[in-house]
Every structure is written in C-alpha cells, then in structure tokens.
Amino acid sequence: MNSKSIYARLYALTTGILLTLVFQAASAQQQSATKQLSLSEAISLSIQNSKQLKVSQAKIEESNAKLKEANERQLPDFSVTGAYMRVTEPNIDLKMAKDNSGSGGGTEMPKVNSAAYGMANLSIPVFAGMMIQNGKKAATYLATASRLDAEKDKEDVMQNTIAAYANLYKAQQSVNLMKENVRQSSQRVKDFTNLEKNGLLARNDLLKAELNQSNYELLLMDAENSLKVANLNMNIMLGLPDNTVLALDTTIFNSSSQVDARGIGEFEQLAYQNRKDAQSLQAHEGAASANVKSIKGEMYPQLAVTGGYVAAYIPNFLTITNAITAGVGLKYNIHSIWKNKSKVAAANAQLAQIRANEAQVTDAIHMDVYQSYENYLLSHKKMDTYVKAIEQSEENYRITKNKHDNALATTTDLLDADVANLQSHLNYAFAKAEAIVAYNKLLQAAGILDQSINKQ
Secondary structure: OOHHHHHHHHHHHHHHHHHHHHHHHHHHHHOOOEEEEOHHHHHHHHHHHOHHHHHHHHHHHHHHHHHHHHHHOOOOEEEEEEEEEEOOOOOOOOOOOOOOOOOOOOOOOOOOOEEEEEEEEEEEEEEOOOHHHHHHHHHHHHHHHHHHHHHHHHHHHHHHHHHHHHHHHHHHHHHHHHHHHHHHHHHHHHHHHHHHHOOOOOHHHHHHHHHHHHHHHHHHHHHHHHHHHHHHHHHHHHOOOOOOEEEEOOHHHHOOOOOOOOOHHHHHHHHHHHOHHHHHHHHHHHHHHHHHHHHHHHHOOEEEEEEEEEEEEEOOOEEEEEEEEEEEEEEOOOOHHHHOHHHHHHHHHHHHHHHHHHHHHHHHHHHHHHHHHHHHHHHHHHHHHHHHHHHHHHHHHHHHHHHHHOOOOOHHHHHHHHHHHHHHHHHHHHHHHHHHHHHHHHHHHOOOHHHHHHHO
C-alpha cells in the first residue's frame, strides 16, 4: 500500500470522526432540557409571564394617570398669549376735545402699519360646585377598582397554573402506569407463548393476551401524546422553551389527603371580607356616587380668583406697559338647571345598576363557596374510596392470577382483573391531583388564595 493511499484513508477516517462529533453535538443541543419545577415556582413564573396580568397592569397605570389628572384640576390655570400683526393703513378718527385757543392748525394722524400685544392670565379656582373634589374621589375609587381587578386576575392566573400543574401530573402518572402495564402485558405474552408452544394454553388465550398488550400500547400512545400537549401548555404559561421537559414535585400530591378543619361558614365569611370582585364593585359604587355629586355640581356657580398682565405696542400710536389686573371671576351656566336633569338621571341609573350587581355578586359568592366546599369534600371522599379500591383490585388480581395458574379462572377473567387494577391506580392518581385543585379553588372562592400561596 503506497503512502498516498494511507493518507487518503487517514483523511477519510479523520473527516468521519469530525462529522460524527458535529452530529453528536447538534443532537445534544436539540435534546430536551429537563427542569425541576415546584408548584410555587410554577405560580411565580406564570405571574411573571402572564399576558393577562400585563393588560391589568396597563389598566392600573391608566387609572393612576386619570387620578393624577383629576388632582391637577385644582391647580391654578395660567396662560400666556401674544401676537404680532401687520395691518393696512387704517382710517382713524379720534373724537378729542377741540382746542379752545381757536388755533386753526390741523393735526396729522399717525401712520399705523403694525401692532403687537402680550397677555398673561392666572386663575385660581375657589369654588366649582364641588366638581373638582368629587372628580378626585371618583378617580380614586376607579384606581382602587383597577388594582382590585388586577388582584382578581392574578388569583385567576394562579388557579389556572395549579390546574395545569395537576393536569401535567395526571398525564405523567398515566404514562408511568401505562408503561408498567405494557411491560407486564409483554411479559405475560411471552409466558403465554411458551405455554402455548408446550400445549399448556389454548391459542385463543394467547391471542387475548396479545390483544390486551396492543390495547395497552395504544393507551400508552394516547397518554404520551396527552403528556406532550400538557407539557407544552405548561411551558407556554411559564414562558419556557417548548422543548423543556418538566419534572414535577409530586410530594404535594401525596399530602393532599390532609383535610382543612375550617367549616363552610368560616370560608364564606372570609369570602365576604376578601373577595376582590366584591371589593371592586364597592369601589365602582363609590365612583358612581361621586360622579352623581359631580354632575349635580354643574348647577352651581363657579368662583375663581383671577389676575393678569397686559402689554401692547402700536408704533407711532400707542404703548401700554405694567397693566396689571386682579379680581374675582364668577361663572354661572343658568341653562344647567334644566339641562343637567338627564345627566343626573343617567348617573343615578348607573349607580343603581352597580348596586344591583353587588347583590348578584353576593349571591354568586355564596354559591361559589358552597359548591367549592362540597367539591373539596367530595374529592377527599373519592380519595378514601380509591385507596380501598386499590387494595381490592390488587387482591382480586392476585387471587385471579392464582386461579388462572391453576386453571380455575379463564384468561378473560385475568385480563379483566388486570384492567380493573390499572383503572383503580389511575383513579387514585387523578383523585390526588383533583383534590389539590379543589382545595385551591375553595381558597380562591374564599378570596385567600394569594395569601395562602405566599405563606407556603
């Protein structure tokens, strides 16, 4: 073998190794990163990345700007006006007293072809029918309502995150249980195949076991697909890359069996004290009440202290300087006496509407707390039932398998017992997740979800 052939082979080998390393590095970059995610961290990330909360924050900033605008209305108004004008030669006829001396000489009129003036005016409101003060009150109430609405939106985001976290847990548990059942069914098929070859098992029983394995594999495919969708949904909520694989903290679901000792009456009382939607409506009622007073204030006269400075210059004719004015200004729109009636009626109707909404919200809170509390208790009853169901299904499967091994039970009985055992484990895993969601939904109905999360 000549040296050129050796060099060619070495070059090809080196190139192949480099390409292999490049492909391995590229595939390593494409591999999904795994992130350990606790429920508290998930809630924190969802709050940081929520589009809904960004809209709520913008509304708060808007209401704060309007509040600042309302406060500025009590500040003095100050304006400066000036102008310079070119004019044609005017006809000026001054009616001045004639000179009694009898002199007959005429007076030539000045030529005026331009004019300039400047004015500065200052007005300090003293009384405006309480429109300014009531406008400030209304803006303050609306700013409070915007903040309360944002806090309610925050609790909604938190509850949605908890539900998504629980759904991801259920999807992961489904995949794990399905994988275990596929493994067990695969081993069963191998065992049945050996028995069938030795003439100890009917062909039909082997086909049933193979069909059972195929069904489990299909269920596993569905579970894995649901897991991918739930994982992607969680990544979108948290602002994480789409290919991030989330590893959940499952310990919180194991502690979901603990029951809150507080009764429904205490939760309902907490709801009336802490629900942000009820407090927001109260703030809207205050704003509407202040708006009614503000509109009524238009029927009163407006009083202000005024002051100003005037300067003017007309070449060859007139010069004015140091003309300072001061006084009191009074404005009274008499037509408001009959024109404001419809405005006041509309404002009162809006106030009545808000008060009616408050009564509806009170009923809704009562129903929400009751339903959430009953669902919470139901979730714990289901968990207790599913624990017993797991014990029963496992014992049933053990007995059925022993009977099947001794030809005292059919393959169909064995497979049915296996399916029942799988279903009981799935039900229990789902019940633990639903208990967490139900409890936090109860806290949200009571208006204390944010407080409870922050204490954890």
